[in-house]
Amino acid sequence: MNIKKFYEDTNSNYQGALSIMMNDLLIERMIKKFMESNSYHAIIEAYEANNIKEVFALSHSFKGVTGNLSLTNLFKLASELTEATRNKESADIKDLIEQLKAEYKVVVDAFNALNN
Numbered sequence: 001m002n003i004k005k006f007y008e009d010t011n012s013n014y015q016g017a018l019s020i021m022m023n024d025l026l027i028e029r030m031i032k033k034f035m036e037s038n039s040y041h042a043i044i045e046a047y048e049a050n051n052i053k054e055v056f057a058l059s060h061s062f063k064g065v066t067g068n069l070s071l072t073n074l075f076k077l078a079s080e081l082t083e084a085t086r087n088k089e090s091a092d093i094k095d096l097i098e099q100l101k102a103e104y105k106v107v108v109d110a111f112n113a114l115n116n
Contacts, residue, residue, distance in 0.1 A: 016070030
């Protein structure tokens with residue numbers, strides 16, 4: 001996997017990830033763990049169940065992970081989703097969810113391209 005290419009393809013911040021994790025091998029390992037995790041899917045499931053409190057909790061965690069990985073666009077969307085659902089029973093977050101789906105697909109596609 002060419003981790004720099006992955007960050008370019010996802011319009012993310014490779015230098016930010018490198019400053020946190022110090023080397024490409026650790027970044028690559030953490031990206032793989034992120035891709036294997038259920039965090040994104042759990043947000044979508046909570047949204048589909050109209051469980052806004054769960055969307056908040058999950059998106060808050062997702063924000064932390066994507067921030068540490070410097071996955072810029074996912075981090076921004078997770079931040080917006082977190083704030084849109086903070087302390088709420090209901091929220092109109094359909095557009096944010098659609099944007100999250102689209103951006104997550106970009107990350108998945110870049111990850112798959114580098115591992116094939």
